[in-house]
Amino acid sequence: MQYLPNLLFALALFVGVGFFARNVRKLSRNIKLGKDVDRTDRKSDRWKNMIMIALGQSKMVKRPLSGFLHIIVYVGFIIINIEVLEIVLDGLLGTHRLFQPILGNAFYGFLIGTFEVLALLVLIVVIIFWLRRNASNIKRFLSTEMKGWPKKDGNYILYFEVVLMSLFLTMNATDSAFQEAGIGNVISQFLVPIFDGFSPEKLHLIERSAWWVHILGILIFLNYLYYSKHLHILLAFPNTYFANLNPKGQFSNIEAVTKEVKLMMDPDADPYVMPEEGAEESELEKFGASDVTDLNWVQLLNAYTCTECGRCTSSCPANLTGKKLSPRKIMMDTRDRLEEVGRNIDANNGQFKDDGKQLLNDYISPEELWACTSCNACVEECPVNIDPLSIIMDMRRYLVMEQSAAPQELNMMMTNVENNGAMWQYSQQDRLNWAKED
């Protein structure tokens, strides 16, 4: 019977981590539904990006207030996780504060003291975050796409953090031996008076309960990630690693188009030549994207990484002037549709069954796509290098090349380019007229 807590703990850990692993596999499967794109080049630049942008938060601080507050929570999260290691080992081995004798009182006290200070700071910042989201007039938190679940999701994450941090401090405050030793209880000592007059048994019960709820809460939070925008705490790292490294103005050239254009322009090409063996079996390539499976896997990774902060939308010229386009919504729609496709595959034994829906129209309207000026403000702003513009462009390509559904004025512009090599109806023969005018 004395090993029952250890067994229960091991079971909880196994279930918690097991579910998480299952969700990670699903996540990875969904991301791989995207088309291939090569991001294996320039490894040192990629590592540099990841270290600077994800680990170093270099783009977060471009907005100093939210950037600074975020860094507190981020550092708190990473450092306090060292304590989780001790908690897990204690739980499995049935020990109590296993690291204390190993590290020695001075160093252990220093570590726990640091954790306590960070826990308090995180608590304060999380309350500020909650006020920013719920009691102030910050436009990017009030957009239409933030209504309903996204708003709740944001708040749930904050509540989780409040509970976890409070439990951590309570657990320390009610640990009589720890308080008596007086090492590292820099914050929790001020909570001790709350429990004044409690019997040692009661204190121990509270301490044990706080300990258990804290670690179970962490396991639940870990599994909440998959359903939440909070996935960025993990995916920011691969996302910044695999992000586009080319100049932002460089849009991809579709290779299949290059082949066709080359063939068209080659005077020696035989238009009646039989297609190569097997060519007719391969499906004709679809130009552009109308659904998530037409996007590449980095774009899908982007969608899962997005934490809906809305910096992109708050810098988008179209959105700032009241147009329907919101780059954040593009990312949220992409993820929502991708998850829908994923659930469809799960429900149909690993095969996607046509559900009559797609990303275009069912989620993202042409009106949104055509409002984009391709100015790259959203790409520049994203603290984790998400590229909403590439999705917008791929969907425009589908509208134009598969559906001929460009706005009328753009069709006229393109007809002019085709006919006379300019966006306006001027003869190519007049291109040099300016040189003769004064």
Add this chain to the structure above:
Amino acid sequence: MIVKTMAEYFAEGKQPEILFWVGSAGSYDDRAKKITKAFVKILNKANVQFAVLGTEESSTGDAAKRAGNEFLFQMQAMMNIEVLNGYEVKKIVTCDPHSYNTIQNEYPSLGGKYEVYHHTQFIQQLVKDGRLEIDNETLQSKRVTFHDPCYLGRANKVYESPRDLIRRLGVNLTEMKRNKSTALCCGAGGAQMFKEPEKGDMDINILRTKDALETKPNIIATGCPYCNTMMTDGIKFHEKEDQVLVKDIAELIAEANNL
């Protein structure tokens, strides 16, 4: 104004120092043609042997590509590349950030590899090499703010060349609240120039000129013919066209140097 075509150089068996890619706006648009001419005057003044393609130039395909028509873009690109490679062009200068971006970034994988410069970069080089002096007195009393073209700034991280030239004019350069990497688009990019905007509260150029007017400028400087049009229209909307001029940096230099 001396303007020679690539064909003329070729007939003489010579190779110019640079090819000046005029671009569609610079060739046909009345406002943009003034920028083209101002830049040519600067090139003439600095004795730069340059050529234009003239009637052999065609749209880079930028607008078609951003509108989603990859097919038309690549047709245009390959036609242009054939002409450029036929003349063995190595170095291209353009006053249009869209042409600059497309030729520099999107032509190479289609077979067109050139050294490409925005005119502000090229003029800066002329100044550094001692081939051109910029008068720093004529415009001295002016307050100037610079609007970053998206395809020069964010797209290619060219923020300093235009600012360096403006400073050399001896003017008072003031920055808008949104500048460089956070600059607001003028509203023309992504083929928006050629269509009506979607429904909203206001046009983007109105918002951007508001940014500019907050700096109380005499002149809004740009480095893009499309930005120039949008900013000019925005200034008219705010009824400030009598007080605030919208000028390309090439025009300011030509004016300062009395070219």
